[in-house]
Amino acid sequence: MRIRVVNPNTTASMTAAIGRAAAAVVGTGTVVEAVQPTMGPASIESHYEEALAVPGLLEQVAVGERDGVDAIVVACFGDPGIDAARELASGPVIGIAEGAYRTAALLGRRFGVVTTLRRTTGRARELAERYGCSSLLTEVRACEVPVLRLDDPTSGARDLVVAECRQVIANGADAVVLGCAGMADFCAAVSDEIGAPVVDGVSAATLLAESLVRLGLTTGKHGEYAAPPPKPFTGMLAPFALPDTRVTMGAGA
Template identity: 40%
Template sequence: MKIHIVIPITSDAFNDQILLEARSYVGPEIEIEVSNLSHGPASIESFYDEALAGPAILSEVRRAADSGADSVFITCFGDPAVPAARELVDIPVVGGFEPAVATALTLGARFSVLTVLENVVPMISDLATRMGIRERMVSVEVVDTPVLELHDGEALGKSLAQASHRALDQGADVLVLGCTGMLGVAAALQSQLETDRVRVPVVDPTGASLGLLLTLQSMGLRPSRRTYMPPPDKERIGA
């Protein structure tokens, strides 16, 4: 099985870390390849960024499918261009949000998302509404750290701990990391919270997404063509 990971930024700065993180969730028999965007934003932190990144993401998804990928992970919690990608190719495509939230809902009644900036809170709220689980999302807590500055693990850990306590005080049963750039921190945060308060699952969107792709592959499942219909055949300039 080959999983293609589209890292929807124009830099390859996260590639090695993301490959390492992905390898911690899948076995050596799984082939993993990654690609970045040829054009678009440096990171996705707004609806505007998402719109700019969309065409390049779709190009990478199409290229991955044409080169024999069995599934695609668009590694962004905002699920950018995911519905369009499912129309475009006939293999499973996921982002970070749907798999992470679906996992969270098997682990507790209500969840909170820990994310990067206030700018992305409306994006996450929209995704929760579209998925029909808005009433089970207690809150979206912000660590006030841009995506491209998440490399400081110690500072991120402290900010996530503070955000987690705010979420727990509001009644969250499960915590979801709301950015796929929060690499390698889920287990440590979960352990710290268990020491401080109570056992609360912390869902890593990368692990949830890759796990779902493996499950879909093993069950022979692909997106429904009643929802994700192939785009009508017509001229599209620049597509």
């Protein structure tokens, strides 16, 4: 089995960390391919950056389809481009926010989220509602560390994440979701330090994707997630036009 884990930003060190987190949890015989776009922002911390990350993400989904991967994981906590990726991919597509939320829902009555910047907390709440988890969400806390400083030992990011996670548990949650793919390396250490379950979305989404493939299940293709209709694209998006794969029956058929 091959799972393509797409980091929608273009920072290679984060892609490598995401790949390590995903590879650490899969079963024997499952290969993790951690990749990043050839274009797009270095990190995703705004609606603007998220929108501009989607073409590069879809580029990598298309490459995965061409290469015959079995599943796609979108490794950004905003789950950018998920619906479009599901239209393109023949296998299951899981975003790390959805993977983390659905996993945390199994660990207790309620859970909280610790993310990077305060400006991203609205999307975390919005996705909880989309995935049917808003009634389980106690709070979304921000440690106010930019994504690209999460792996900087001088930033104090890990200590800030631990402090916010500890507060989530103190405020009544049973588990904590880490709201950024760049926090994947922290997960086990943070859980040990606060003495409560901490969910990394990269690991959770990768295992969910692997499970769906083993069950022989994928996205339903008879409605909203059918392949997009072929049509011309212009300008710099011209390469994203899809071929017409519909079968035309002959008059004598």
